[in-house]
Amino acid sequence: MARIVIVSNRIPATSPKGPQAGGLAIGLKDCLKDGGLWFGWSGDISAQTSTDAKISHTGKIDVATIDLSREDYKKFYVGYSNSTLWPLLHFQPGLVEFDRAQFETYLSVNHAFARALAPLIQPSDIIWAHDYHLIPLACSLRALGVKNRIGFFLHVPFVPASLLSVLPRADKLMHMLCTYDVVGFQTHQHLRDFEDCVRNFLNVPIEPDASIGIDNHPLRAIATPIGIDARAFARQAKRSAQSRVTKRLEESMVGRALIIGVDRLDYSKGLPNRFEAFGRLLDRFSEHRLKVSYLQVAARSREDVAEYQRLKRDLDRRAGEINGRHAEFDWVPLRYITRAVSRATLAGFYRKARVGLVTPLWDGMNLVAKEYVAAQDPDDPGVLVLSRFAGAAEELTEAIIVNPLDSDEIAEALHQALTMPRAERKARHEKLFEKICRTTAASFCRDFISALLGESCGADHITTTLVPTATRS
Ligand code: ADQ
Numbered sequence: 001m002a003r004i005v006i007v008s009n010r011i012p013a014t015s016p017k018g019p020q021a022g023g024l025a026i027g028l029k030d031c032l033k034d035g036g037l038w039f040g041w042s043g044d045i046s047a048q049t050s051t052d053a054k055i056s057h058t059g060k061i062d063v064a065t066i067d068l069s070r071e072d073y074k075k076f077y078v079g080y081s082n083s084t085l086w087p088l089l090h091f092q093p094g095l096v097e098f099d100r101a102q103f104e105t106y107l108s109v110n111h112a113f114a115r116a117l118a119p120l121i122q123p124s125d126i127i128w129a130h131d132y133h134l135i136p137l138a139c140s141l142r143a144l145g146v147k148n149r150i151g152f153f154l155h156v157p158f159v160p161a162s163l164l165s166v167l168p169r170a171d172k173l174m175h176m177l178c179t180y181d182v183v184g185f186q187t188h189q190h191l192r193d194f195e196d197c198v199r200n201f202l203n204v205p206i207e208p209d210a211s212i213g214i215d216n217h218p219l220r221a222i223a224t225p226i227g228i229d230a231r232a233f234a235r236q237a238k239r240s241a242q243s244r245v246t247k248r249l250e251e252s253m254v255g256r257a258l259i260i261g262v263d264r265l266d267y268s269k270g271l272p273n274r275f276e277a278f279g280r281l282l283d284r285f286s287e288h289r290l291k292v293s294y295l296q297v298a299a300r301s302r303e304d305v306a307e308y309q310r311l312k313r314d315l316d317r318r319a320g321e322i323n324g325r326h327a328e329f330d331w332v333p334l335r336y337i338t339r340a341v342s343r344a345t346l347a348g349f350y351r352k353a354r355v356g357l358v359t360p361l362w363d364g365m366n367l368v369a370k371e372y373v374a375a376q377d378p379d380d381p382g383v384l385v386l387s388r389f390a391g392a393a394e395e396l397t398e399a400i401i402v403n404p405l406d407s408d409e410i411a412e413a414l415h416q417a418l419t420m421p422r423a424e425r426k427a428r429h430e431k432l433f434e435k436i437c438r439t440t441a442a443s444f445c446r447d448f449i450s451a452l453l454g455e456s457c458g459a460d461h462i463t464t465t466l467v468p469t470a471t472r473s
Helices: 023-028 069-090 100-120 137-143 170-177 188-201 230-240 242-254 271-284 306-326 344-351 365-376 408-420 420-440 443-450
Strands: 004-010 036-046 052-059 061-069 126-130 151-153 180-186 215-222 255-264 292-299 336-337 355-360 383-387 401-402 460-466
Touching: 004 100, 023 242, 036 100, 052 420, 061 069, 061 100, 069 100, 069 365, 100 137, 100 170, 100 355, 126 443, 137 151, 151 443, 180 188, 180 336, 180 344, 180 443, 188 215, 230 344, 230 365, 230 420, 242 255, 255 271, 255 344, 255 408, 271 292, 271 306, 271 383, 271 408, 292 344, 306 336, 344 365, 344 383, 355 408, 365 383, 365 420, 383 420
Parallel strands: 004 036, 004 126, 036 061, 126 151, 151 180, 180 215, 255 292, 255 355, 292 336, 355 383, 383 401
Antiparallel strands: 052 061, 215 460
């Protein structure tokens, strides 16, 4: 059996204690249950970016980490990764910053990852890199002579060529992406957008199994949605519903219906529009006044990036404004917490919520949508209101699907969800639950690893052989 080497920017096991908010760790926990190596940034800043990895062990997993220098952290992580690529890949070209020095640091930090990782690689290992921080990693590893199979999964959306063309050096980025043996995306739409970019930036036609040029490099691109262990999460939710903290929440509701939102505090999650929509629900459907409360759990995230600081100030103001306008002495309509909450607690809260409100402006998948569905009581389930621009909307079509920019449409969806008859709630939930049990964290890992091993896999995929024009000259 090949050893699996996961590479991601952050290593979950070495993150500070306490609840963590972030989808990547949740989706990959299963993948190394039989052991393997997980490599990434320690989360620590040192005088210099490390040249060698520090090794530790958690259970059967070997964990290898490097530290970053402050300058590399700023240019690689805060800069190119989160102020250039993140807004671009979330369809926010107006927020994209570009600085050539940051791009160079993005490449050099990937090279530092590769230099520290290469000595740890055994001949039969397969290497699986995760997310937009690590697009150049395969190029760097190949330059150091690593011959193993290397795959890449993009957790966030991919964009059409017309949008990628906004980015300086987009052709170089595409070329680096195509150095991987397998590239995976969350949805068919992202896969189609990738094909579009291959055609446009690399001038390579997509012809399944076609061989192009001489020193050709076969690339397999697949769409395989990430998921959760839905049945285990459902069991957790049932247990958590009896916990002291869930009981406290329930008592505080005094019979009112609960709407819940759970997100990292990120501008891609559509929180300002969501707050606005809740205000409109109370304005337009007055029967819900005093009868409903909306709990938004928003874990602070990337606080070094200026745009995130602005977002937090904006939401603090909006929350105050909504409560100031609508609250009564015995009713706080909007409860807003800017902290992470443990998964066990979240599971119980989801189960008590009549509506799960998941309205990102753009999102690779969105695991909160799946967690909310998993947590429901099948005999009296709540209703998922879901953005059409979350990757999850491609699968979860029995949710009430909304455009997250249209606060009135969200308010109408909330009204529909709050008044939906039980029989319809049960029928929708049954189908949704069946779907989230089909595409799980385990099936995601299995499909991707099969593709990387060159086997046929459950995921829909295209296989093509690419010789990017950039490498021909
Ligand atoms: P994220 O943007 O982090 O992940 P998401 O898929 O919603 O988004 O995952 C968040 C995870 O963190 C969930 O498991 C959720 O329970 C947890 N979480 C969120 N807010 C929390 C809070 N306040 N307290 C505690 N836990 C919280 C990225 C992509 C997504 C993609 C995932 C996985 O942006 O599109 O679905 O990776 O591929």
